[in-house]
Amino acid sequence: MLGLYEQIFGSGDRRMARWLRLLLFMLAYLLLALGAMLLSRVDVAVVPPWLAGPMAIGALVRLSPRDWGIPLLGIALADMLAHYICHAPHGIPQYTIINTIEILAGALWLRWRHGGALGMASVSSFVSVLLVSVLVIPLIGSLLLALTQLWEVSGSLHLWWGRYVSGALGMLVMLPVALNSSIRRWRTLLSQGALTKFNAMLALTMLANAVIILFFPDEIVWSIVALLLGALLFDFFRSTLLNVVSVISLVVLIYLFQQWEMLHFSLFHYISIALTVLPALLLGMALQSFRREQAQLLQSEQRWKSALEGSGQGVWEIDLVRHQIRASLETRRLLGESELAVCSMTHWREQTHPDDVAYVEKALEAHVTGQVPLYVAEYRVRQKDGSYRWYQSRGKVMQFDERGRPLQMIGTLIDIHAARQAEFEREQLARDLQEEKERLQVTLNSIGDGVIATDMGGHVVFMNPVAEEITGWTLSRARTCALAEVFPLHGPDMTPQSLELIETCLSRNDVCMSGDDSVLINRHQETREVKATAAPVRALGGRTMGAILVFQDLSRSRELQRRLTFTASHDALTGLYNRHFFEQEVDNAISHGGETPAILVVLNLDHFRVINDSAGHLAGDALLIEIARLIEQHLGSRDVLARLGGDEFALLLHDRDIETSAVWVETVIEAIGALRFSWAGRIHEVSVSAGLIPVDSDAGTFSTLISRVNVACYASRQYGRNRVTIYHPGQEDIEQYHRDIFMAAGLREAIDNDRFVLFCQRIVPLQGEGRDYLEILVRMLGREGEIVAPGAFIPVAERYGIMAAVDRWVIEHALVHDGERLKQVLDGCSLSINLSANSLNDAGFLPWLLETMSVSPLSPQALIFEITETALMNQLALACDVIDALREAGCRVALDDFGSGLSSFSYLRNFVVDIIKIDGGFIRHVNDNALDQVIVDAINQIAHRLGALTVAEFIEDDASAQRLVRMGIDYAQGYYLHRPMPLERLWLE
Structure with missing residues (x-):
């Protein structure tokens, strides 16, 4: 049955479902009508209820009257079919019309009066429906039937009454079902x-x-x-x-x-x-x-x-007699106590914040005693995690006893924690805003920038103290004045900019800035260099209220910037350009080489150190300034003069060839030579040496040019000073000096990059007594790793004062880095190390050497330090101090290259040495040169008389070695006996 119902009323095709419902409706009408007709036709005493009409009325009232056409037609067809089946063809039209009119009248009345099925909503409306439907609607059909049978006298009253009773009983029974019937109810009924x-x-x-x-x-x-x-x-x-x-x-x-x-x-x-x-x-x-x-x-x-729960409100009741509190589920949820529906007032006090208990009890008592009409309290309640939340309770006494004493109180509870937090945050925000306002006021009064605020019309409404100081206006005087009057800003052509700056800012509604070269002429007619920025001031809603002008007085900073810029490119003493600026000018000339001729000139003062040392640094500075002014007098409009440092000046001459430039430089040299520099009552003669070199695109870099022109300047000094030399590649003396300069630069680079290696050479005893000992030698490594011979770099190192650094490198590596391994391989033998004149001339060298020896694994007794006769000649006093200190420390001292000077023997009176190394010039031909034999024999005898050992250098053959043995020389050194080798081979072998 339910499956048939689903097929009829659950069809997805709505149109088909409507036709199925119509057919079902017609079938139901037909069956109900047939039942009533058959029963009344068999026995006139039986008055069956007319159920088809009420069923049809109940169906029609559910439809809109405009949709009644087809259902009424279906009713008429079903009614005629029923009469036809019951063999009453002569009465079909009239009965069908009467029944249809009755159905239509009942449906119209229900639609008009009671709204169809909705008319059953109450008892009164139901009684009204029953009265009209049972008493009036059947009467319409009965009267119509009576009118059609007026000519039939017999039986008309019985038929009329039977028709009325049948219709009334049908209405009474069927109409309530029809009006209350629905698809949902039938489906529910059938599905059970x-x-x-x-x-x-x-x-x-x-x-x-x-x-x-x-x-x-x-x-x-x-x-x-x-x-x-x-x-x-x-x-x-x-x-x-x-x-x-x-x-x-x-x-x-x-x-x-x-x-x-x-x-x-x-x-x-x-x-x-x-x-x-x-x-x-x-x-x-x-x-x-x-x-x-x-x-x-x-x-x-x-x-x-739901509304209470949706609004976040819980309900509570207080039994004022038993002192109990009953809470709703929402209240318990709000408080976080879902298990506790009833609690005591004591429990409530324990859960309430201690600071709020007295306040809440006072508010509760005020309401219970009638002092206030409503109980309202805001307090904090402890949560399960120990924190507190804010709640608001509102309530009222709802029940009293016969004496008017309160019995029960009912109220609501809401969570106001977020609101109280928001209120607290608003209060905090208000305090923060007030503090921020005060800080802003203090900031505006203390910052170094001037601040002026204007309204939309460009009138001043605020100035901070800095703005007052810069403009010369006070706020009280400037208020409501035009900005152009208070802040007269001008461009480089003195065009007013103040009003334009504000108007542009307000029209664009964006930040605007003044030009970098803007100036302000203040109230006192003082000119200030300023940088101003204007920005719109907006209200909370975005409405523009005016503008704010922030400006800085850049007068001092720009003056300082100009000074710094000048200092960055100029020499502090003479005011000339410095080396950095001059290098840029030369690089620019190189890049444009060939377009216009340019000559690089370097001038070095001769004997400047003498003047500086004898007359003092102030005299030297005064001389440099005077020389600078003198050279400036001879400069052309495009020439560049700079001081490179010390007593060195450089010029970049334009629009002259090399010969003309040389003539111009000679003129400058003559002018300087004619200068009589007076200081402290003394007259000092001044001269200069100069070098020239052309600048072109093939010149390379500034470093290359300056190196070459320095070579030419050095050549001028070598040629007698006070002259000019033009650099020409290929000149032997210039090339040699150039090579020495590059070698000096290479030496410094080698020291920085640790590009040296230690060698050693054995010194062999000749008389069968004593043991071999080693002399430490040094070799430099080139950029490609090649070995550079000592003859190529040691003279340059001594000439340019670099040898002391080389000595330190040798000593530190021999005594410290390789000290432990040397101690193992020497096995009691001695180690000899050379000291240069540069090291003896260094006051800090001896303390450093003694400290290095103190941390070395080698004992001082195993060390021999060699000092050349040349070093003694130049630094005799210092050499004596060093020799005494070293011998006192336990070291031995050897005098190297003895005999190379004319007064070699006289040095032996001034200090004591342990070893005398005879110069190789006497040893190389000692076997066949009688004079060399006499000199070597004399040195050997004197040394032995003084208690010193002798060493013969440069032994190159066996004959020389045998001759020296017969002469009694103690030790020999040379390629014949042992060739120098890397120190590392000692411990590798």
């Missing part, structure tokens, strides 16, 4: 199956009706019991459906028993049937109204509860 309480009630009702008709035919009214029971047990739809089934079963039973002639029924029995249905209908309607009101009340309560 056969074994339900309602189906059992249907069976019980039909059984009870059979018993009543059979045994108590005059007590039909007792069938009301089952109907009343159904009204109590079921909803209105099922109870009215039960009424229909009960009435149909009674009519069928009456029909059957009359056919069997068991009983005889009159028309008044049908009135009894109506009386059984009416109370059940009224009771069912009353119960439905009651249930609806209860549901509405429950729904209203649910809505109220």
Whole structure:
């Protein structure tokens, strides 16, 4: 049954479903009409209820009147078919028309008066529907039937009355079902199956009706019991459906028993049937109204509860007698105590913040005692995690005893933690804003920038103290004055800029800045260099209120910047360009080489150190300034003069060739030579040496040019000073000096990059006594790793004062870095290290050497330090101090290259040495040169008399070695005996 229902009413095709419903409706009408007609046709004593009409009315009122056409046509067709089947063809048109008019009248009245099915909403409307439907609507059909049968005298009253009773009984029974019927209700009913309480009630009702008709035919009214029971047990739809089934079963039973002639029924029995249905209908309607009101009340309560929960409000009750608090679920949820529905006032006090308990109790007492009409309190309650949240309680006493004492209090609780936090944040924000305002005021009064605020018209409304100081205006005097008057800003051409700056800022609604070269002429007619920035001031909603002008007095900073710029490119002493600026000028000339001739000139003062040392640094500075002014007098418009440092000047001459430049430089040299520099009553002669070189695109870099021109300047000094030399590649002396300069640069680079390596050479005893010892030698490594011979770099190192650094490198690596390994391989032998004149001339060298020896694994007794005769000649006093200190420390001292000077023997009077190394010039030809033999023999004898050992250098053959043995020389050194080798080979071998 349910499957058929789903196919008819659950079809996805709505149009098809409508036609199926129409056919079903017509079929139902046909069956109900046939049933009534067949029963009345068989026995006129039987008055079956006309159920088809009320069913049709109930269906029509659910539709809009404009949609009634097709259903009415279907009703007419079904009605005619029913009459045709019952063999009443002569009465088909009139009965069908009467029935259709009756149905149409009932549907129209219900639609107009009660809104169709909605007219069953209350008991009063239901009674109204029953009265009109039962009494009036059937009367319309009966009257129409009576009018059609006026010419038939016999039986007309009986037919009219029977027609009316049948229609009234049908309306009473069927119309409530039809009006309360719906697809949803039928679907629910059909889906419950056969074994339900309602189906059992249907069976019980039909059984009870059979018993009543059979045994108590005059007590039909007792069938009301089952109907009343159904009204109590079921909803209105099922109870009215039960009424229909009960009435149909009674009519069928009456029909059957009359056919069997068991009983005889009159028309008044049908009135009894109506009386059984009416109370059940009224009771069912009353119960439905009651249930609806209860549901509405429950729904209203649910809505109220949902509204409270949705609004975040909980409900609480206080029993003022028992001192208990009952909380709703929402209240417990808000408080975080979902398990505790009832609690004591003591528990509430424990959960409330200690600072809030007294305040809440006072507010509660004020309301309970009638001092205030409503209890309102805001307090904090402890949460499970130990934190506190803010809540607001509002309540009122709702119940009093007979003496007026309060018994019960009801109220609400809401969580106001977020609101209190927001309020606290607003208060904090207000305090912060006030503090920020004060800080801003202090900041504006203390910052170094001037600040002026204007309105939309460009009138001053605020100035900070810095702005007052810069402009010369006070705020009280400047207020409401035009900005152009208070802040007269001008461009480089003295065009006013103040008003234009503000107007541009306001029109663009953006930040605007003045030019870098803007000046302000203040109230005191002082000119200030300023940098101003204007920005719009906007209200909270974005409306522009005016402009703010921030400006800085850049007069001092720009003056300082000009000084720094000048200092960055000029020499602090002479005011000439410095080396950095001059290098840029030369690089620029190189890059444009060939376009215009340019000559690089370097001037060095001769004997400047003498003047500087004898007359003092102030005299030297004064001389440099005077020389600078003198050279400036001879400069051309495009020439560049710079001081490179010390007593060195450089010039970049333009628009001259090399010969003309040389002549010009000679003129400058003559002018300087004619200068008589006077200082402290003494006259000092001044001369200069100069070098020239052309600048072109092939010149390379500034470093290359300056190196070459310095070579030319050096050549001028070598040639006698006070002259000029033009650099020409290939000149032997210039090239040699150039090579020496590059070698000096290479030496410094080698020291920085640790590009040296230690060698050693054995010194062998000749008399069969003593042990070999080693002399430490040094070799330089070129950029490609090649070995540079000592003859190539040691003279340059001594000439340019670099040899002391080389000595330190050798000593540190020999004594410290390789000291432990040398100690192992020497095995009691001595180690000899050379000291240069540069090291002896260094006051800090001896302390450093003694400290280095103190951390070396080698003992001082194993060390021999060699000092050349040349070093003694130049630094005799210092050499004596060094020799004494070294011998006192336990070291031995050797005098190297002895005999190379004319006064070699005289040095032996001044200090004591342990070893004398005879110069190799006497040893190289000692075997065949009698004079060399005499000199070597004399040196050997004197050395032995002084207690010193002798060493012969440069032994190159066996004959020389044998001669020296016979002469009594103690030690020999040379390639014949041992060639120098890398120090590392000692421990590798």
